[in-house]
Amino acid sequence: MTLVEIGIPAVRARRPSLDGRPDTPYLLDRFGRVARDLRVSITEKCSLRCTYCMPEEGLPEIPRHELLTPDEIVRLVALAVRELGVREVRFTGGEPLMRRDLEQIIAGCHQRVPEIPLAMTTNGVGLEHRAHALAAAGLHRVNVSLDTVDRAGFAKLTRRDRLDSTLAGIRAARAAGLAPVKVNAVLMRETLSGAPDLLRWCLDAGCELRFIEEMPLDADHEWARANMVTAAELLDVLGAHFDLTATDRGDPSAPAEKWLVDGGPAAVGIIATVTRKFCDTCDRTRLTADGMLRSCLFSDEEFDLRQPLRSGAGDDELATIWRGAMWNKWAGHGIDAEDFVPPERTMGAIGG
Ligand code: SAM
Numbered sequence: 001m002t003l004v005e006i007g008i009p010a011v012r013a014r015r016p017s018l019d020g021r022p023d024t025p026y027l028l029d030r031f032g033r034v035a036r037d038l039r040v041s042i043t044e045k046c047s048l049r050c051t052y053c054m055p056e057e058g059l060p061e062i063p064r065h066e067l068l069t070p071d072e073i074v075r076l077v078a079l080a081v082r083e084l085g086v087r088e089v090r091f092t093g094g095e096p097l098m099r100r101d102l103e104q105i106i107a108g109c110h111q112r113v114p115e116i117p118l119a120m121t122t123n124g125v126g127l128e129h130r131a132h133a134l135a136a137a138g139l140h141r142v143n144v145s146l147d148t149v150d151r152a153g154f155a156k157l158t159r160r161d162r163l164d165s166t167l168a169g170i171r172a173a174r175a176a177g178l179a180p181v182k183v184n185a186v187l188m189r190e191t192l193s194g195a196p197d198l199l200r201w202c203l204d205a206g207c208e209l210r211f212i213e214e215m216p217l218d219a220d221h222e223w224a225r226a227n228m229v230t231a232a233e234l235l236d237v238l239g240a241h242f243d244l245t246a247t248d249r250g251d252p253s254a255p256a257e258k259w260l261v262d263g264g265p266a267a268v269g270i271i272a273t274v275t276r277k278f279c280d281t282c283d284r285t286r287l288t289a290d291g292m293l294r295s296c297l298f299s300d301e302e303f304d305l306r307q308p309l310r311s312g313a314g315d316d317e318l319a320t321i322w323r324g325a326m327w328n329k330w331a332g333h334g335i336d337a338e339d340f341v342p343p344e345r346t347m348g349a350i351g352g
Pocket residue numbers: 046052053092093094095096121122123143144145184185186212213214215216217218347348351352
């Protein structure tokens with residue numbers, strides 16, 4: 001199987017150009033944005049097969065020797081924080097809980113950069129058994145993906161009958177103090193009518209729910225602009241059951257717009273990546289499980305950190321590659337453009 005077949009771009013630029021870049025340690029790009037939020041994907045494996053993300057058979061395995069080790073991840077996270085101004089780190093995948101050494105990765109990062117909040121995006125399957133150990137290792141908070149509380153609907157969308165495990169994972173995360181526990185739900189036509197039930201469940205469980213517009217990053221390439229559920233449609237559905245009041249989103253780089261539910265204080269968020277794109281305030285930088293830097297979810301341009309890392313590059317050299325990768329970040333995705341082409345790497349191989 002070739003790299004292209006597993007959704008990994010075949011062409012990787014060697015060293016990014018630093019032409020015109022001012023002398024600053026931070027991850028600045030040509031449009032004046034500074035990346036402070038690092039997403040680290042640590043595996044392509046997953047316990048679910050969400051239709052908007054993974055193919056039914058799962059993503060083909062990344063050869064083990066290409067996966068970053070815990071020590072390598074810790075070194076790169078520490079470099080990002082100490083040298084490049086990263087202020088928040090989130091582990092994602094695939095499903096991060098599929099890595100048995102997750103606690104070791106978290107503990108290593110927490111030891112090196114104790115001042116930085118460490119977060120994880122997870123489907124919650126099996127979290128019930130690891131939430132306490134992860135909190136003890138230094139994990140601060142989790143976002144759990146849950147699209148519906150209807151068992152049959154969950155099984156259909158994720159192709160696995162694991163709703164109970166995800167719900168138990170959410171409860172365990174709260175009990176372990178991984179707060180706030182946020183719930184992420186991708187807006188899909190099949191689950192739209194269940195959105196009010198999901199919101200009610202989250203309100204009862206004390207979790208903040210955020211809906212996310214579906215992006216063209218599914219491995220099956222089924223996404224269609226004409227068929228996707230928009231934030232506006234969701235507001236109509238929720239508005240029939242709850243009194244929603246728009247609020248100020250506060251931090252301008254926070255992607256979720258928020259509505260108070262029935263006068264508050266509880267709120268529901270919507271991340272309208274497609275219909276209200278927020279690329280001009282994007283502050284993300286991404287590292288893939290096989291050690292490639294990505295400046296944008298939608299770009300096929302990747303810069304290899306693993307090879308120099310394993311050939312003895314010093315921190316200065318790695319930091320220069322990282323700065324260059326972000327300096328060359330483009331203005332934003334063109335999902336609405338007629339000639340839009342989805343990236344080769346799909347969501348499960350990038351991390352949300
Ligand atoms: N397995 C973990 C999980 O599901 O939370 C982490 C990885 S998953 C790729 C990260 C986030 O991306 C999840 O919240 C998931 O719902 C979201 N996601 C996956 N495919 C998506 C798509 N096509 N559009 C929008 N969000 C998507």
